[in-house]
Amino acid sequence: MECHDSGAMLREISSFNKKYLLVGQPNVGKSVIFSLLTGKYVNVSNYPGTTVEIMSGKSAESDYLVVDTPGLGSIVPRSEDEMVSIRMLMSEGISGLVQVGDAKNMRRTLLLTLTLSEAGVPMVLDLNMADEAERRGYRIQVEELSRHLGIPVVMTVATEKKGKEELIKAMNSPGVPSITIGYDKKIEDAIVEIENILPESPVSKRFIALTLLSANLSMVDEIISHVDSEKRQQIKKIILKTQAAYSEPLSQVIMQSRTALVEKLVRDHVIRREGVSITKRFIYSVEDISTHPILGLFVLAFVLYLLYEFVGVFAAGTVVDFFEGTVFEKYLIPPLVKIFSVIPIKLVRDFFIGKYGQITMGLTYAISIVFPIVTAFFIAFSILEDSGYLPRLAVMLNRGFSKMGLSGKAVVPMVLGLGCGTMATLVTRVLETRRERIITTLLLALGIPCSAQLGVILGMFAVLGNKALIFFFTLIAVQLLIVGYLASKIIPGTSAVFVTEVPPYRVPRISNVLTKTYYRAKWFLKEAVPLFLIGTAFLFFADLTGLLNAIIKFASPVVVGWLNLPPKATEAFIVGFLRRDYGAAGLFVMFEKGMMDTLQAFVSLITITLFIPCLANLLVIIKERGAKIAAAIFSFVFSYAFFAGGIINIALRTLGVRF
Amino acid sequence: MARDFQIKEEFEELHEEIWITIEESGGEPQEGASFSPDKLTFKKDLPELIKHNLLKEKNGEIVFTEKGYQKTRELIRRHRLAERVLGDILNLDNDEIEHSACKYEHVLDEESADSVCTLLGHPRSCPHGKMIPPGKCCEERAVYARPLVVPLTELEEGETGTVAYIGTRDNSRLSYLTSVGIITDRPVELIRKRPSYILKVDESTIAFDEKVAREIFVRPKLKVRPHRRKRWRFGWRK
Numbered sequence: 048m049e050c051h052d053s054g055a056m057l058r059e060i061s062s063f064n065k066k067y068l069l070v071g072q073p074n075v076g077k078s079v080i081f082s083l084l085t086g087k088y089v090n091v092s093n094y095p096g097t098t099v100e101i102m103s104g105k106s107a108e109s110d111y112l113v114v115d116t117p118g119l120g121s122i123v124p125r126s127e128d129e130m131v132s133i134r135m136l137m138s139e140g141i142s143g144l145v146q147v148g149d150a151k152n153m154r155r156t157l158l159l160t161l162t163l164s165e166a167g168v169p170m171v172l173d174l175n176m177a178d179e180a181e182r183r184g185y186r187i188q189v190e191e192l193s194r195h196l197g198i199p200v201v202m203t204v205a206t207e208k209k210g211k212e213e214l215i216k217a218m219n220s221p222g223v224p225s226i227t228i229g230y231d232k233k234i235e236d237a238i239v240e241i242e243n244i245l246p247e248s249p250v251s252k253r254f255i256a257l258t259l260l261s262a263n264l265s266m267v268d269e270i271i272s273h274v275d276s277e278k279r280q281q282i283k284k285i286i287l288k289t290q291a292a293y294s295e296p297l298s299q300v301i302m303q304s305r306t307a308l309v310e311k312l313v314r315d316h317v318i319r320r321e322g323v324s325i326t327k328r329f330i331y332s333v334e335d336i337s338t339h340p341i342l343g344l345f346v347l348a349f350v351l352y353l354l355y356e357f358v359g360v361f362a363a364g365t366v367v368d369f370f371e372g373t374v375f376e377k378y379l380i381p382p383l384v385k386i387f388s389v390i391p392i393k394l395v396r397d398f399f400i401g402k403y404g405q406i407t408m409g410l411t412y413a414i415s416i417v418f419p420i421v422t423a424f425f426i427a428f429s430i431l432e433d434s435g436y437l438p439r440l441a442v443m444l445n446r447g448f449s450k451m452g453l454s455g456k457a458v459v460p461m462v463l464g465l466g467c468g469t470m471a472t473l474v475t476r477v478l479e480t481r482r483e484r485i486i487t488t489l490l491l492a493l494g495i496p497c498s499a500q501l502g503v504i505l506g507m508f509a510v511l512g513n514k515a516l517i518f519f520f521t522l523i524a525v526q527l528l529i530v531g532y533l534a535s536k537i538i539p540g541t542s543a544v545f546v547t548e549v550p551p552y553r554v555p556r557i558s559n560v561l562t563k564t565y566y567r568a569k570w571f572l573k574e575a576v577p578l579f580l581i582g583t584a585f586l587f588f589a590d591l592t593g594l595l596n597a598i599i600k601f602a603s604p605v606v607v608g609w610l611n612l613p614p615k616a617t618e619a620f621i622v623g624f625l626r627r628d629y630g631a632a633g634l635f636v637m638f639e640k641g642m643m644d645t646l647q648a649f650v651s652l653i654t655i656t657l658f659i660p661c662l663a664n665l666l667v668i669i670k671e672r673g674a675k676i677a678a679a680i681f682s683f684v685f686s687y688a689f690f691a692g693g694i695i696n697i698a699l700r701t702l703g704v705r706f
Numbered sequence: 707m708a709r710d711f712q713i714k715e716e717f718e719e720l721h722e723e724i725w726i727t728i729e730e731s732g733g734e735p736q737e738g739a740s741f742s743p744d745k746l747t748f749k750k751d752l753p754e755l756i757k758h759n760l761l762k763e764k765n766g767e768i769v770f771t772e773k774g775y776q777k778t779r780e781l782i783r784r785h786r787l788a789e790r791v792l793g794d795i796l797n798l799d800n801d802e803i804e805h806s807a808c809k810y811e812h813v814l815d816e817e818s819a820d821s822v823c824t825l826l827g828h829p830r831s832c833p834h835g836k837m838i839p840p841g842k843c844c845e846e847r848a849v850y851a852r853p854l855v856v857p858l859t860e861l862e863e864g865e866t867g868t869v870a871y872i873g874t875r876d877n878s879r880l881s882y883l884t885s886v887g888i889i890t891d892r893p894v895e896l897i898r899k900r901p902s903y904i905l906k907v908d909e910s911t912i913a914f915d916e917k918v919a920r921e922i923f924v925r926p927k928l929k930v931r932p933h934r935r936k937r938w939r940f941g942w943r944k
Binding site for chain 2: 072149151183261263298303309338340343443444446454546548550551
C-alpha cells in the first residue's frame with residue numbers, strides 16, 4: 048500500500064489542475080468509488096474506519112486528481128483521522144467535492160450534504176449503494192433533489208460499477224449548492240462576527256465559522272491553526288459569548304436547523320414502500336445471534352472453528368504437506384541443489400543450499416510453509432471483513448475491553464491486528480485519546496498474532512488438537528487482560544467512550560475477496576519474503592562466525608532452562624525479530640521433525656506469540672508513538688514473553704498437563 | 707385547575723393533620739371516615755372547614771365530605787411527592803425534608819404533581835414509608851404509558867421510542883450521534899443492552915457503551931414486552 052503523510056499529499060494535490068476530494072461518512076463506499084474513478088486499488092472492507100491514509104489517484108478518464116479521505120462522520124472532528132479530512136477540506140486548491148452517501152440512509156447523507164454545502168465549493172452528490180436502498184423499498188427523486196440542492200445528484204452501485212459514467216459526467220459540471228440554511232439570530236450574528244476576523248480562505252468563511260461554533264473549544268486552535276493566536280482568542284470569546292445565550296450546546300442548536308431542513312428534503316424527495324422481506328427477517332435473526340451476550344460467543348467459537356479448519360487443518364496440513372513434501376522436496380529442491388552444486392566454493396554453495404541456505408531454508412520456509420497458510424488466512428480474513436462480522440465482534444468484546452481501560456473502539460485496530468499488526472498500529476489513529484493509542488499499540492505488539500503467524504500457529508494446533516487451541520487462546524486473552532489492566536492503571540488519563548456503527552451483513556463478493564487476497568499475497572511476497580532471506584543470511588553468517596552458538600549458549604538458561612525448549616529454538620526467536628511468522632515457521636519445522644514434544648510446542652507457541660513485533664511493526668510504532676515509547680514497549684514485550692512463557696511452562700509441568 | 711376557593715395555608719395543615727390522624731389510628735382515609743379531633747393542633751379551625759363543606763358532622767362525629775376528602779387526598783399526595791423529590795433527587799435528610807416539603811407542596815398544582823409523579827416513576831410511598839395516594843397519572847399508566855423521557859438505559863431490549871434529546875456537552879460526540887441519525891423525534895429501536903447497546907435508527911445500526919446510552923434520552927412507545935414481538939428472538943426470557 049502507498050502511504051503519504053498529509054503534508055506531502057497537499058503538495059502533490061496542488062500540482063494538478065482539477066482536484067476532487069471524495070468525502071462521506073464511514074463505510075459508504077468511498078474507497079470503491081475511488082478505485083472506480085482512478086483504477087487504483089485500495090483495500091475495501093465492510094468495516095467503518097479502515098481508511099486511515101489519504102490516497103490520491105489520477106482519474107483514468109479525465110485529467111483530474113481524486114483524493115480519498117478517511118470517513119468523515121460530521122464536520123466536528125473526533126479523532127486524528129477526521130481532523131485530517133477537515134483540514135484537507137479547508138486546504139487550498141480543491142476544485143470540487145464528491146460526497147459519497149448511503150442511498151438508504153438519506154437523512155444522514157443529506158445532513159452531511161447540507162453541512163458541506165455551506166463551504167461554497169462546487170459539489171456532486173453520489174448516492175451509493177442504490178441497490179440496497181431499492182431492496183429496502185426506498186425511491187429517491189433524483190432530479191427534484193438535484194434541483195432543490197443546486198448540485199448534480201447521481202445514483203451508483205459502486206461494487207457493480209453501475210452509474211460510473213453518470214458520476215464522471217456530473218464531476219465535469221459540478222454545481223455550487225444553492226440551498227441555504229438559516230440559523231437562529233444569535234448564531235447568525237456570531238457567524239458574521241467570526242467572518243470579520245477570519246482571513247480569506249479557499250472555502251467560505253461562513254463554513255469555517257459554523258465549524259468553529261460546532262466544535263469543542265479545545266479544538267478551535269487545531270482547526271484554524273493558520274490564523275494568528277490573537278485572532279483565535281477573539282474567536283474563542285465570540286464562541287463563549289454565543290454559547291452563554293443557549294442552554295444546549297451550540298452544535299445542537301446548529302444541528303437542529305439543519306435536521307429540520309433534512310426532514311423537509313426527505314419528506315419531499317424520498318418515497319418509502321413499507322414491508323419487511325424474508326431475507327431481511329433472516330438477517331435480523333443472524334444479527335440477533337451474533338451479538339447475543341451468550342449465543343454470540345458460540346458464533347465467535349464457530350467462526351474460529353471454521354478458521355481453524357480452513358487455515359489450520361486444510362492449508363497448514365494438506366496444502367503445506369503437498370508444497371513442502373511433494374513440490375519442494377521432490378521436484379524443486381533436488382534440481383536446484385544440483386545447479387548450485389556446481390559452485391566450486393563451499394562457502395557460496397552453503398549460502399544457497401546449506402543448512403541455513405537461502406533456498407533450502409529461506410525460500411522453503413517462506414514459500415512452501417508460510418505462503419500457503421498466509422494466503423488461506425487472507426482469503427478467510429477477507430471474507431470476514433466483507434461480511435460485516437468484525438464490527439459485531441467489537442460489540443461482543445467491548446465489555447472485556449473496558450476492563451483493560453480501553454473503549455470498544457480499540458477493538459477495531461485489535462481485530463485488524465489479526466490481519467497485520469503493522470497496519471493495525473496505523474489504525475490506532477482512529478482512537479480518541481493518546482492513552483488508548485499507547486495501550487492498544489502495546490497490546491498489539493504483545494499478544495495479537497498477525498495473519499501469517501496465526502496461520503502457522505493454527506497449523507501446529509491441527510496436530511496438538513483443538514482442546515490445546517482453546518487453552519492457547521484463553522491463555523493469550525488472559526495475558527492481554529492482565530497487561531491491559533495494569534497498563535491502564537499505570538498510564539494516566541481517562542478512558543474514551545465506545546460508539547461505532549454496525550454495518551449491515553453483506554454477502555462477500557468473490558471478486559473482491561480474490562482481489563484483496565491477491566494484493567495481500569503480492570504484498571507478502573514483496574515485503575515479507577526478502578525478510579525471510581535476510582534472516583536466513585543472518586543465521587548463515589552467525590553460524591559461520593560462531594556468533595550463533597554464542598547466542599544459543601547465552602540464551603540457553605532462558606530458552607533451555609527456563610522454557611524447557613531445545614537449544615535450536617533460539618534460532619526461531621532470532622528470526623522472530625525480523626518476522627514473527629518466520630519464527631513460528633521455524634518452530635513448525637522443529638515440531639514436524641519431532642524435535643519438540645507437544646508440551647514444548649505449546650510453550651514455544653505462547654512465547655513466540657507474546658514475542659516482540661516484527662521489524663516493520665516496530666518501525667511503525669517508532670513513527671507513530673515516538674522512539675521512547677517504542678523502546679519501552681519493545682523491552683517490556685521482550686521480557687514479558689519469556690517471563691510468561693516460563694511461568695506457563697512450569698505451571699503445565701507441575702500440574703502434569705498433557706496435550 | 708380552577709379552585710373554588712383558596713384555602714389558607716393553615717387550613718391545609720389541618721387537612722393533612724386529619725388525614726394523618728386517620729391513618730395512624732389504623733383507619734383508611736376516605737369520605738365519611740371519622741377521627742378524634744382532640745389531639746389536633748389546629749382544632750380551632752374546624753368550624754371554618756365545616757362552613758366550607760369540607761367536613762361535616764355525622765352522628766356526633768366529624769367526618770370528611772367527598773369534597774374535603776378529595777382536597778385532602780390531593781394535598782397529601784403533593785406533600786409526599788414533594789418529600790420524594792427532596793429526598794430522592796435533592797438528597798436531603800429527613801429533617802430537612804419535613805421542613806422544606808411543607809413549603810414545596812404549595813408550589814405544586816395538580817398537573818405538575820402528576821409530572822413529578824411520572825418523573826419519579828409513580829412512587830407508592832413517601833420517604834417515611836407512608837402511602838402516596840395515586841393520581842390520575844398512576845392509574846393511566848395501567849392503560850397507556852405517558853410520553854416520558856428516559857435515558858436509553860431504562861428501556862428494555864426490543865423496546866421502541868423516539869429520540870427526545872442527546873444530553874451531552876461534548877460537541878464532537880453530539881454531532882457524531884446526530885450524523886448517524888440519532889436526531890430529535892426520530893424513531894429508534896433498542897436491539898440490545900448487552901454486551902453493548904445496539905440501537906437501530908432508520909437504516910443504521912449503532913453500537914455504543916453504557917456511558918453513551920445514558921446520554922441519549924428517548925420517549926418510549928407503548929410498552930411492548932419483548933417476547934410478544936412477532937420477530938423470532940433468541941435469548942433468555944424474563
